[in-house]
Amino acid sequence: MTVSAETWLPLGPLEDMEDGERREVTLPSGKIILLIRTEGKFHAVCADCPHQDTPLAEGSVDGTILTCPLHFWQWDIRTGEEIGLAELPLEIFELRHENGEWFVRAEK
Numbered sequence: 001m002t003v004s005a006e007t008w009l010p011l012g013p014l015e016d017m018e019d020g021e022r023r024e025v026t027l028p029s030g031k032i033i034l035l036i037r038t039e040g041k042f043h044a045v046c047a048d049c050p051h052q053d054t055p056l057a058e059g060s061v062d063g064t065i066l067t068c069p070l071h072f073w074q075w076d077i078r079t080g081e082e083i084g085l086a087e088l089p090l091e092i093f094e095l096r097h098e099n100g101e102w103f104v105r106a107e108k
């Protein structure tokens with residue numbers, strides 16, 4: 001039997017984030033995720049570009065489209081799907097809101 005190390009990790013209340021704001025969070029595993037609030041909704045994606053590891057916090061967000069600042073690959077942050085020039089998908093993470101706190105589904 002395979003036991004998954006994936007679980008729901010607490011992020012705290014995120015309502016202090018402004019619309020359009022991005023915030024990096026380091027998970028216990030050492031992985032860094034990028035939280036993005038846009039159009040009133042929260043999204044969580046891998047903080048590093050799948051192309052050359054550029055920090056995506058330095059990129060731009062237009063609606064649900066995230067653009068890497070280095071070579072301008074783009075993704076839909078709802079699905080991680082590539083748009084335009086991008087050749088690789090972006091890892092996304094599921095978020096859950098419960099009792100005033102946000103949780104991200106990721107490896108411990």
Ligand code: FES
Pocket residue numbers: 049050051052053054068069070071072073
């Ligand atoms: S490093 Fe992000 S597109 Fe090249």
